[in-house]
Amino acid sequence: MPSCIFCGETKVTKEHIWGKWAQKYLPATNEDQLKRYPHQINIINKHGQFEVGKGVFDNVGDPLSKTTKVVCNTCNNEWGSSIENDMEDAFSSIFVRHKLESNANRSTAIIRWLFQKNCLHERACPIPFNPIAPRKWKDTLEKERLQRWKSFRERNEPPKGYKFFMGLSGPRTGIGHNFVFRLKDKPAFDHNEADNMLTSCLLFLGTMQSVITNDEGVIKRLNNMPLKSKTAPIAELVFDQPFILNKVMWRREEFEDAVLSAIDQPEHKLRRNYKK
Numbered sequence: 001m002p003s004c005i006f007c008g009e010t011k012v013t014k015e016h017i018w019g020k021w022a023q024k025y026l027p028a029t030n031e032d033q034l035k036r037y038p039h040q041i042n043i044i045n046k047h048g049q050f051e052v053g054k055g056v057f058d059n060v061g062d063p064l065s066k067t068t069k070v071v072c073n074t075c076n077n078e079w080g081s082s083i084e085n086d087m088e089d090a091f092s093s094i095f096v097r098h099k100l101e102s103n104a105n106r107s108t109a110i111i112r113w114l115f116q117k118n119c120l121h122e123r124a125c126p127i128p129f130n131p132i133a134p135r136k137w138k139d140t141l142e143k144e145r146l147q148r149w150k151s152f153r154e155r156n157e158p159p160k161g162y163k164f165f166m167g168l169s170g171p172r173t174g175i176g177h178n179f180v181f182r183l184k185d186k187p188a189f190d191h192n193e194a195d196n197m198l199t200s201c202l203l204f205l206g207t208m209q210s211v212i213t214n215d216e217g218v219i220k221r222l223n224n225m226p227l228k229s230k231t232a233p234i235a236e237l238v239f240d241q242p243f244i245l246n247k248v249m250w251r252r253e254e255f256e257d258a259v260l261s262a263i264d265q266p267e268h269k270l271r272r273n274y275k276k
Helices: 030-034 073-096 104-123 135-155 216-223 252-264
Strands: 012-016 040-044 050-054 067-072 163-169 174-183 197-206 208-213 234-237
Touching (some): 067 073, 073 104, 104 174, 174 252, 208 216, 208 252, 216 252
Antiparallel strands (some): 163 208, 163 234, 174 197, 197 208
């Protein structure tokens, strides 16, 4: 039986994956209502080989109307609603009214929303762990992420080590996500305080594109933009600090490639060449 990922309560309710308010700014077309939006996840078969599997969000209909039952009534309709309301205010200001300079409160609101969505997407991805490895290792990883989600709820801010980046997507816009995780090069499964999981969650909502990550390779790649220049296509968001987005659009596929190649390319080369 599923329980609330944020507090452990066993009675769960339907939580909108993206936030119901987003439908106001990105209304679904008739095609959206009938189209199947695939949700693919990495799994490991009994032979220890990676395969692509179908995720729980794989079904027909508008992505913004999809829900998941992993959050209790209090965490959903009280704490969660507060996060969604604050995010709608920030989103409409930046991506609808195009006010690219935001105060510390909006920065905090966006970070909370991004990490909440990171938790929901992480929960939808089972840990792809080699079946021949000791079971206690997988149990350790499960406990680690449960503790992250619980800590976020209790403190109302993300755990240390996570970085948040956001920018403008163009010319292609839309709705989508990509959640990727891997183990540290030298995991410490017997250390209670260790965080062995490195995760990166890319979220795309209209002209907003963002990534939430604790993967040092990804952080290094994005920090090399450089972020403080007037031509940087993304900005780093810091809890309780103001920020400014540049009027620079980064193609969604190139942004996504920059993150994913930092994870799976040893020399951090892009997977594809892009013509300007």
